[in-house]
């Protein structure tokens with residue numbers, strides 16, 4: 001518990017599990033190929049690299065698209081739209097519900113109830129109401145993510161010491177001024193933390209919606225090639241989605257540290 | 270002018286009577302200390318002046334007139350903790366009150382108006398001895414420095430009444446003595462009325478011109494909530510010579 005690795009050895013230690021997974025995969029793949037040259041379950045890494053290169057650099061024979069990039073662009077657009085709108089809703093409503101007793105009394109319970117609805121259960125409704133286009137996919141992410149953010153933000157607002165609101169008022173602040181100068185900046189670090197935690201669910205909703213009804217997107221592609229057992233496409237796509245999620249998480253973390261240094265003073269990096 | 274009057278004030282929470290029959294005239298420019306056991310209602314007494322709380326009966330008047338029942342810039346406050354904004358620097362904590370004052374919608378100042386406000390803020394920060402910590406965040410300040418900042422901030426809007434709720438209660442004795450050396454001249458120069466709640470009776474004697482004790486004179490062991498606290502001592506500390514009370518002597522009157 002008390003032995004902390006230095007920076008260099010920390011990176012080595014972090015790399016070991018990844019390395020082990022790769023080694024085990026290569027051994028397993030080679031073994032299955034030796035037993036059955038037609039095996040599709042664990043394609044060799046060389047084959048996956050070839051497929052990935054083709055998807056990324058050669059236009060598709062039918063559509064003429066660079067499949068990997070069009071899929072990525074479509075999925076990221078849906079994800080970022082959904083997450084962005086959810087963030088704005090979460091911040092606005094969370095602030096109002098947390099700060100204004102009237103808003104809390106009128107919306108607090110309904111938000112708590114809505115956040116209990118399993119988003120996947122309303123997906124058919126979304127498809128019926130908003131059609132099979134982009135809107136229903138973005139809506140699914142919003143319905144899945146926004147209520148949690150609203151609750152989280154309103155709790156964060158209520159956790160701010162009451163003394164601060166009083167103090168601000170004795171400095172002449174109106175409710176609006178308290179909201180934008182006292183409350184908003186103080187809940188931003190938590191907002192970014194919550195959005196980071198919601199990245200996983202957001203991807204889940206995105207890929208589910210794409211699997212069911214889409215004609216482009218990362219989730220669409222995985223479920224399309226599943227019929228042909230194309231593990232050489234699925235595995236790299238999964239790795240790519242993971243990498244995208246990881247990068248988004250990292251960027252949000254860096255942004256928070258840069259923008260709100262006061263919130264990280266006691267937290268040595 | 271900033272005289273405060275309590276006219277037959279009662280505060281009840283449900284069946285619990287916290288304060289009963291409080292009658293006091295606090296002269297403009299006085300420094301009133303409030304002492305009493307925990308839970309006696311000292312903070313409630315301050316909240317009445319602050320406008321955060323309404324009396325169940327009676328009235329609290331500022332210069333003979335009722336005042337808005339919400340906190341406003343004519344009454345400043347320093348709490349024992351959480352008084353400063355952790356997300357603003359020392360300068361930002363003081364500056365923000367001018368930004369509240371001058372920009373109702375954006376609450377942000379730019380250009381020449383900002384420079385003027387910074388000048389005023391810096392004078393206040395200098396006055397409490399924090400000039401070299403201007404750009405630090407509160408988390409980088411010691412407890413005493415945070416309370417200095419809270420005082421500078423509370424003075425920014427020139428309140429007529431300054432309320433202090435155990436402001437130095439969390440500080441070590443040395444720092445507390447420094448804070449006493451800070452607050453007394455400020456009070457004298459700015460001619461405010463100060464009401465300070467404290468646990469430390471020496472502090473009360475060292476600073477105040479008048480001292481009241483809040484306590485429950487009667488107790489019903491079966492129903493402790495039946496009787497509220499009243500003013501049980503009311504001492505004028507401006508008269509010449511030491512006034513012996515509770516075994517302590519009045520000291521440090523300058």
Ligand SMILES: Nc1ncnc2c1ncn2[C@@H]1O[C@H](COP(=O)(O)OP(=O)(O)O)[C@@H](O)[C@H]1O
Pocket residue numbers: 282287305306307308309310311312313314
């Ligand atoms: N909002 C409230 N609701 C119910 N009871 C309260 C409330 N605020 C204070 N009290 C009660 O009033 C009494 C006095 O509280 P307070 O003024 O904080 O005492 P002090 O500051 O002297 O320690 C306490 O018994 C407390 O439980």
Ligand SMILES: [Mg+2]
Pocket residue numbers: 311312
């Ligand atoms: Mg108290």
